[in-house]
Amino acid sequence: MRALLVVNPKATTTSGRTRDVLIHALRSDLKLDVAQTQYRGHARDLAQQAAEDGTVDLVVALGGDGTVNEVVNGLLAHGPGERVPRLAVVPGGSTNVFARALGLPNDPVEATGALLDALADRRERAIGLGKALTDGLPDRWFTFTAGLGFDAGVVGRVERQRRAGRKSTHALYVVEALRHYVTEREHRRSGPISLEIHGQEPVPGMVMAIVSNTSPWTFLGSRPVFPSPSASFETDLDIFGITRMTAFRTARTVRQILRPLPAAEGGERPAGPAGKHLVSYHDVRHFTLVSEEPAPFQVDGDHLGDRSRVSFTGVRRALRVIV
Incomplete structure (x- = not known):
């Protein structure tokens, strides 16, 4: 099997020595080419080239969620299909949400061993993905979440701190979330975002909207969060929105999102925040988020600037993943 390993050399949890060990292990079972990313978007370009080349069977992403998202967007630049190479993930970032959602070990060495075992056993999984569409801009696939409004604003603040030299830590996210909460006083009471689903009345006044493609996904390390507990790689997209963020209600909602959920019985959906x-919707294939003014937008934890209108589509069995 011919494979391409896309390496983010700035991945925060892997050293050069660790990467050499991983490359040696993968080359024991694969015809492996290795490419290091050199600029933002390079992982997407490398994956797209591999998909168009037609001789690569597998693309392995070594990095965090940003690297994985770029690789996914490169593989699916021309849409899903049988000729699209399979994806494998070796976590190397500070969060690795997608890898955890797939049930992979968070340690890159252990994850490489799990990958080689899966290849030997020919284990793969066809997963659904989300797709965000904005007029005049390239479409963007996402693996676990997208957001418009408050949560994306926090992501943007953290990215600005990282560009200024701050290390991405859990504490940094907490601090920037609190700062954003203080500065967004007006929008906390009357949000500018509306949800539009065909055949239904629009839902206005949202401060933030989180679109989930799986559940749980993790935040602050390995802590699972459940904004949409029924979201799954096997269904379309789930939507979770907040229309008012007073201190009491916000604290209550955060507790609900972070609480462990009991197993659902009799095929019932697990209860989410109430x-x-x-605002909560499950398994929606097409919908649009519209903001009265440009609002921060993120996919898979990557801030993409401000958007006034974003349409979403759930695409089932969009990509084959080695697990």
């Missing part, structure tokens, strides 16, 4: 200020 309240008059919350």
Whole structure:
């Protein structure tokens, strides 16, 4: 099997020595080419070239969620299909949410061993993905989440701190979330975002909207969060929105999102966060988020700037992943 390993040399949890060990291990079972990313978007370009080449069977992403997202967008630059190479992930970033959602070990050496075992056993999984569409801009695939509004604003603040030299830590996310909460006083009470689903009345007044492609996904390390507990790689997309962020209601909602969920019985969906200020939809294939003014937008934890209108589509069995 011919494979391409796309390496983010700035991945925060892998050293050069560790990467050499991983490359040696993968070359024991694969005809492996290795490419290091050199600029933002390079992983996408490398994966797209591999998909168009037609001789690569597998693309392995070694890095964090940003690297994985770029690789996915490169593989699917021309849409899903049988000729699209399979994807494998070796976590190397500070969060690795997608790898955890697939059930992979967070340690890159252990994850490489799990990958080689999966290849030997020919284990793969066809997963659904989300696709975000904005007029005049390239479409963007996402693996676990997208967001418009408050949560994307926090991601943007963290990215600005990282560009200024700050290390990405859990504490940094908490601090920037609190700062963003203080500065967004007006929008906390009357949000500019509306949800539009065909055949239904629009849902206005949202401060933030989180689109989930799986559940749980992790935040602050390995802590699972459940904004949409029924979201799954096997269904379309779930939507979670907040229309009012007073201190009391926000604290209550955060507790609900972070609480462990009991196993559902009899095929019932697990209960998610509840309240008059919350919006929740499960397994929606097409919908649009519209903001009265440009609002921060993120996919898979990558801030993409401000958007006024984003349409979403769930695409089932979009990509084959080695697990």
